[in-house]
Amino acid sequence: MSRVLVTGSADGLGKATAQTLLREGHQVLVHVRAPHRQEAVKELVAQGAAVVTGDLADLEQTRGVAKQVSAWGPVDAVIHNAGVYSGAAVLPVNVAAPYALTLLIPGPKRLIYLSSGMHRGGQPRLDGMDWSGGRETGTYSDSKLFVSTLAAAVARRWPAVLSNSVDPGWVPTKMGGPNAPDDLRLGHLTQEWLATSDASEACTSGGYWHHQRRMEPHPSVNDVNFQDKLLDELARATGIGWRDEPQLDEPNAR
Numbered sequence: 450m451s452r453v454l455v456t457g458s459a460d461g462l463g464k465a466t467a468q469t470l471l472r473e474g475h476q477v478l479v480h481v482r483a484p485h486r487q488e489a490v491k492e493l494v495a496q497g498a499a500v501v502t503g504d505l506a507d508l509e510q511t512r513g514v515a516k517q518v519s520a521w522g523p524v525d526a527v528i529h530n531a532g533v534y535s536g537a538a539v540l541p542v543n544v545a546a547p548y549a550l551t552l553l554i555p556g557p558k559r560l561i562y563l564s565s566g567m568h569r570g571g572q573p574r575l576d577g578m579d580w581s582g583g584r585e586t587g588t589y590s591d592s593k594l595f596v597s598t599l600a601a602a603v604a605r606r607w608p609a610v611l612s613n614s615v616d617p618g619w620v621p622t623k624m625g626g627p628n629a630p631d632d633l634r635l636g637h638l639t640q641e642w643l644a645t646s647d648a649s650e651a652c653t654s655g656g657y658w659h660h661q662r663r664m665e666p667h668p669s670v671n672d673v674n675f676q677d678k679l680l681d682e683l684a685r686a687t688g689i690g691w692r693d694e695p696q697l698d699e700p701n702a703r
Contacts, residue, residue: 457531
């Protein structure tokens with residue numbers, strides 16, 4: 450049994466992921482943006498999930514989410530599922546928040562970052578990006594290129610942690626729309642598998658995955674220079690410096 454945090458759990462893939470993990474007997478911590486959104490996860494709570502609350506578009510609230518997670522206790526895996534498609538919050542929610550939570554939540558040995566096939570249309574440029582949400586700069590495709598690069602950078606810098614990104618496909622969620630052609634079940638299967646399975650393939654790191662198959666991402670994802678520039682830029686923007694070793698659980702926390 451694993452202890453898993455799923456961000457963005459009020460609907461869509463995040464909620465489906467949490468439902469499956471609970472059904473399989475795992476301990477699940479779900480996340481919603483604001484207190485009124487807890488109504489959307491009440492059935493998950495009835496099945497045993499705990500809830501953390503905070504708007505990932507706001508850095509201070511993101512820090513608050515990390516504190517709530519730490520108070521719940523050590524987690525084995527984090528699925529960075531929360532995301533928005535457009536507007537000024539794209540970079541804060543899709544990239545800066547996963548970076549911050551990666552550094553602020555101690556202990557997980559598995560990190561899964563939600564990407565998209567649209568990351569291939571992203572531009573590997575960092576100049577002029579506003580990570581605070583003050584104005585709209587990068588596109589959704591840019592954000593998914595950046596978060597896929599973040600996952601690869603974590604895998605390279607932290608070899609003791611399994612870090613991967615996942616393209617869930619174009620699935621019929623609120624973001625994907627009702628006419629999306631892909632399979633909703635397959636849309637959350639891979640991140641559940643990477644978070645909890647002992648299968649040899651699931652226990653690898655640095656991959657970009659689609660429906661449990663490792664795929665070749667945009668070339669910039671595995672560009673070490675671009676990875677380092679992204680980490681430096683996110684450290685500057687968030688004020689959360691990169692560490693060469695992952696933060697460990699508190700002694701005797703388990």
